[in-house]
Amino acid sequence: MPGSPESHIVFRGAWKRFDALEILKGVDLDVRKGQTLVIIGGSGTGKSVTLKLMIGLLSPDAGQVLFDGRAWKSYAPSEADRQRQRFGFVFQGGALFDSLNIIENVAFPLREHTRKPEQEILAIARRCLESVGLTQIDHKFPAELSGGMRKRVSLARALSLDPEILLYDEPTTGLDPINSQMINELIERTHHQRHVTSVVVTHDMQSAFYLADIIVMLYKGRFIFRGTAQELKNSTIPEVRRFIEISYSREPGH
Numbered sequence: 001m002p003g004s005p006e007s008h009i010v011f012r013g014a015w016k017r018f019d020a021l022e023i024l025k026g027v028d029l030d031v032r033k034g035q036t037l038v039i040i041g042g043s044g045t046g047k048s049v050t051l052k053l054m055i056g057l058l059s060p061d062a063g064q065v066l067f068d069g070r071a072w073k074s075y076a077p078s079e080a081d082r083q084r085q086r087f088g089f090v091f092q093g094g095a096l097f098d099s100l101n102i103i104e105n106v107a108f109p110l111r112e113h114t115r116k117p118e119q120e121i122l123a124i125a126r127r128c129l130e131s132v133g134l135t136q137i138d139h140k141f142p143a144e145l146s147g148g149m150r151k152r153v154s155l156a157r158a159l160s161l162d163p164e165i166l167l168y169d170e171p172t173t174g175l176d177p178i179n180s181q182m183i184n185e186l187i188e189r190t191h192h193q194r195h196v197t198s199v200v201v202t203h204d205m206q207s208a209f210y211l212a213d214i215i216v217m218l219y220k221g222r223f224i225f226r227g228t229a230q231e232l233k234n235s236t237i238p239e240v241r242r243f244i245e246i247s248y249s250r251e252p253g254h
């Protein structure tokens with residue numbers, strides 16, 4: 001339910017390492033239903049890894065990641081796949097299939113995970129494209145689109161299975177301020193119209209302030225800040241201040 005304090009995704013003392021590289025060092029995190037949580041932090045700190053843990057594509061080495069009160073690792077593989085279909089994932093860089101045209105890119109999850117008839121699949125894919133403001137590009141290929149349009153197509157694809165939770169990995173990176181704002185508005189509109197839970201990873205402070213109910217900052221394996229946009233602006237934590245100041249000095253773009 002939107003606005004409900006119920007937790008959708010919970011990290012409890014979650015550790016994640018790759019060989020000797022410790023990415024998350026026993027973190028706690030709580031994503032509430034209907035909220036927009038924004039994750040900020042420097043490059044390579046583990047933001048994308050955090051999203052992959054949320055959706056159970058990666059497992060913690062210790063501690064737990066729970067989805068709707070159940071640890072991902074307690075699901076059998078087929079059940080985990082089914083649960084993952086409740087998510088829409090807008091991957092960093094879009095991750096569109098270059099060899100498929102736009103409508104087929106958006107239809108892909110429907111073909112993979114449903115047995116809907118062809119006509120219905122195409123109708124849903126078209127509706128998703130329309131909802132991100134894209135029409136008449138069904139037969140173009142990703143290489144023929146601008147960066148902003150590709151991001152919108154990847155959002156349309158993430159919407160195709162009518163998700164309850166949307167995960168966005170750097171949705172505005174590489175876009176100019178106008179296109180970035182267009183994507184921010186689309187994320188916000190999608191959030192309210194579809195009553196979803198949204199998690200947005202971003203370096204873009206404009207985007208973070210615009211979208212977030214709650215912002216967390218990842219730094220050296222821990223969430224060193226959790227609070228509202230206003231609380232972030234007022235934070236006296238030196239690493240947080242430095243991150244905000246550096247982000248602004250690099251505006252516009254990334």
Ligand SMILES: Nc1ncnc2c1ncn2[C@@H]1O[C@H](COP(=O)(O)OP(=O)(O)OP(=O)(O)O)[C@@H](O)[C@H]1O
Pocket residue numbers: 018021023041042043044045046047048049050092
């Ligand atoms: N599957 C993997 N195997 C080994 N190392 C990985 C794997 N995935 C991520 N890493 C490492 O974990 C660290 C965190 O990666 P992650 O992609 O989460 O960073 P990020 O915060 O998203 O960075 P960016 O802002 O550049 O996208 C990096 O050092 C990365 O090389």
Ligand SMILES: [Mg+2]
Pocket residue numbers: 047048049092169
């Ligand atoms: Mg990343």
